[in-house]
Amino acid sequence: FQRCVGMDALNSLHSTTYEIDEKHGTDYHKRFLEFVKMIQKENLVIGGAMTDPKGDRSKGPSEQDDPDLFTRIVDSDEKGVYVSGAKAHQTGCINSHWIILMPTIRLTQNDKEYAIVGAIPADVKGLTYIYGRQSCDTRVMEGGGDIDLGNAKFGGQEAMMILDRAFIPWDKLFMNGEFEFASMLVERFTCYHRRSYVCKTGLGDVLIGAAATIADYNGVPNVSHIKDKIIEMTHLNETIFAAGIASSHQGHKMKSGVYLNDDMLAQVCKHNVTRFPYEISRLAQDIAGGLMVTLPS
Numbered sequence: 001f002q003r004c005v006g007m008d009a010l011n012s013l014h015s016t017t018y019e020i021d022e023k024h025g026t027d028y029h030k031r032f033l034e035f036v037k038m039i040q041k042e043n044l045v046i047g048g049a050m051t052d053p054k055g056d057r058s059k060g061p062s063e064q065d066d067p068d069l070f071t072r073i074v075d076s077d078e079k080g081v082y083v084s085g086a087k088a089h090q091t092g093c094i095n096s097h098w099i100i101l102m103p104t105i106r107l108t109q110n111d112k113e114y115a116i117v118g119a120i121p122a123d124v125k126g127l128t129y130i131y132g133r134q135s136c137d138t139r140v141m142e143g144g145g146d147i148d149l150g151n152a153k154f155g156g157q158e159a160m161m162i163l164d165r166a167f168i169p170w171d172k173l174f175m176n177g178e179f180e181f182a183s184m185l186v187e188r189f190t191c192y193h194r195r196s197y198v199c200k201t202g203l204g205d206v207l208i209g210a211a212a213t214i215a216d217y218n219g220v221p222n223v224s225h226i227k228d229k230i231i232e233m234t235h236l237n238e239t240i241f242a243a244g245i246a247s248s249h250q251g252h253k254m255k256s257g258v259y260l261n262d263d264m265l266a267q268v269c270k271h272n273v274t275r276f277p278y279e280i281s282r283l284a285q286d287i288a289g290g291l292m293v294t295l296p297s
Helices: 004-024 028-042 109-114 137-141 179-217 224-249 263-273 276-288
Strands: 046-049 072-076 080-087 098-101 116-121 127-131 159-169 173-176
Touching (some): 004 028, 004 046, 004 098, 004 173, 004 179, 080 116, 080 173, 098 159, 109 179, 173 179, 179 276, 224 263, 224 276, 263 276
Antiparallel strands (some): 072 080, 098 116, 116 173
8 A cells, every 4th residue: 555655754764864963973864774674674554744734834833822733742751752743634644554753844943842753653652543534435335346446445545643642762763853954854755755646647547548448338439539638638647657757767866875856857747746637537527428427336
């Protein structure tokens, strides 16, 4: 299941922890590599938790009326630290094994307790999930799931994660107050993750195939405007794919040895994803007609 967010977190932390150590003489990178060895040995799935509720967007974390609108360290002892706050829009967190908590915005000196990166088990004490619903949730309970490609038994899901003094041991802590590196981590994570949206082209392939199949059923596969629409759908889908692959191809090596993909092309890939899939869906409805949009579940 969806390893992209955890993979993007690992890649961005590889270079960021290395550069924090370089400046501050810390040992975050060593801790991080030991964590990666465990994850790889046991083949575990990681959820990357970056998005905070934020509250008043014009204010920083330390300026909010409610201090828990951003995840922060609230206590520490000889074994580790305790964090409280929340992480929103966490796709796949419930079926991940570990969660990596990360800052979500640029931080200042006043936000040091919010400059926290750490790994927690997905069932750590003090963590509550508020489960989100999707429009197609009930389909998996209605039978006929074998018509779906991919994982037909389980749908996707999102949740809000509420943290109430969740514990992070020192060896799973990869940033602790180095606020000036928060923006670096966010920017590098974003660069990786916006390139990861190339996955949407797989969904596009299925939708294009479905639209073409319905055109066959309707007896109009060779009608010029139908072919033009299928060609346009393919063009839009492959444009998303091209930007993502180009971003990877143009990657460059960081100090730590990991590669970072091209930032501009990653942003273009994500920008395409915010526009093109909706146009692809509209064209699919044009081709299929009412059968597509009112089909019984």
